[in-house]
Amino acid sequence: MSARKVAVIVAGSWGTALASVLADNDHDVSLWTRSQQQADEINGSRLNRKYTGDAQLSGRITATVSMEKALDRADVALFVAPSAAMRGVAQLARPYVGRGCTVIHATKGFEPETAKRMTAVLAEELPQIEPGRIVVLSGPSHAEEVIRRCPTTVVVAAERQEEAERAQDVLINSYFRVYTNPDVTGVEVAGALKNIIALGAGLSDGLGYGDNAKAALLTRGLAEIARLGVAMGGSAPTFAGLSGVGDLVVTCTSKHSRNWRAGYMLGQGRALDEVLATMGMVVEGVKTTKTAYALARQYGVEMPITEQLHEVLFSGKQPQAAVEDLMGRGRTHEIEEIAGPSGKKWMR
Secondary structure, three states: OOOOOOEEEOOHHHHHHHHHHHHOOOOEEEOOOOOOOHHHHHHOOOOOHHHHHHOOOOEEEEOOHHHHHOOOOOEEEEEEEOOOHHHHHHHHHHHHHHOOOEEEEEEOOOOOOOOOOOHHEEEEEEHOOHHOOEEEEEEOOOOOHHOOOEEEEEEEEEEHHHHHHHHHHOOOOOOOEEEEEOHHHHHHHHHHHHHHHHHHHHHHOOOOOOOHHHHHHOOOHHHHHHHHHHHHHOOOHHHHHHHHHHHHHHHHHHOOOHHHHHHHHHHHOOOHHHHHHHHOOOOOOHHHHHHHHHHHHHOOOOOOOHHHHHHHHEEEEEEHHHHHHHHOOOOOOOOOOOOOOOOOOOOO
16 A cells, blocks of 8 residues: 555554554654653664664654644554543544544553543544544554564454555554454453453462463453453454454463563562552553443443452452452353354253
8 A cells, every 4th residue: 555644642562563563564654752752762763662672663653742743644543542541642632633534543441430442532532533433453462572573463443344444454564464343342342351361360370370270261251351342232253353362362371461460460469559560561451450340230241250350459359369269159051142042052
C-alpha cells in the first residue's frame, strides 16, 4: 500500500514496537510522548532505552511532545495509552483527529472508573469518528519480541469491515501477520481479562505449584473469560482465537509478561504495593481484576478465579488460602453451554 502518515500515541514499549512495525511498512510515523527528554533521545540516538532497550529505531519515526504536530495530516491514529489514561489522552487528541482518520487502539483493559471498553471511551471523546469505525488491535504480541521482528500474529476488530481491513493493510508485513474479526466486544474483553489469569499464573508459579496447576488455571481461566465475554455481547468463537486463548497462553507463560511477573512476586510473599513499585510500569491486570469482579456481579456470571484473586489483591487473603478455596469448590460439570445447546450429552 502507499505510504501514510501515522500518529502513535503513546511512546511506551508497545507503542514504540508498533511504531517500528509501521516504519518498516514505509509509513511516516509521529510518536507522541509527554516527555521532552524521551522525544530528544528517540530523535537524537534512535533509541527509547527505558522501554525498548538497545533496539535501534527507524529514521521514519519522529517523536514529539506536541499532540497537534503528531496528528497533523495523519491518516491513522493509533492509541496505545494505558486504560486508566486513555480518556485524558483522547481528550488531548480530540481537536486534531480528522473525520477521515482511521482510529485504532491497542490497549488491553477497561476504564477503571466506568468499566467501559476502550472503544466506548474513544467513541465518547472523539465524536467526529463514527463508533463503528474504531478498530481494536489485540492478540499474543509482546513488545520485546515485536521490536526484534520476531514472527507475530494479531487480530484487528471493527464493526465495519472496511475499517478492519484498512487497519490490517496498514499494519501487516512479513513478520507481523494481521487477521480481521467483526467481534469488537469479544476481542476487547478477551484482551483485558487474560491479564487477570496471568496474575494468577504468576502467583501459582511463585508458590511453586508446578505445570499441572498452571495448565488448569489457564483452561478454567479461559472458561471464565468466555463466560463473561459472551454475557457482555461477545461471540464464543472469538475466545478460542488469537485475542482469547492465543493471548492467554503467551501472557501466562512468558518472562516478558508484566502481569505474570507481578503475580510471581505476590506468590513469593511480597506485598502488592511493593510489587507495583518494583515493576515501574503499568500492570493492567490489577485494576482489571477489580473491574471484572464488579462486572461479574452486574451480569450474574460466576468467576471463581477472579473472585479469589480479588480477595488476594484487595482484602489481604493469603494466596495459599485462595488456592485451597478454589480446589475445595463443589463438584461441577466441565463443559458449559456458553453459546447455546451443543456438543455431546450424557447417556441416560
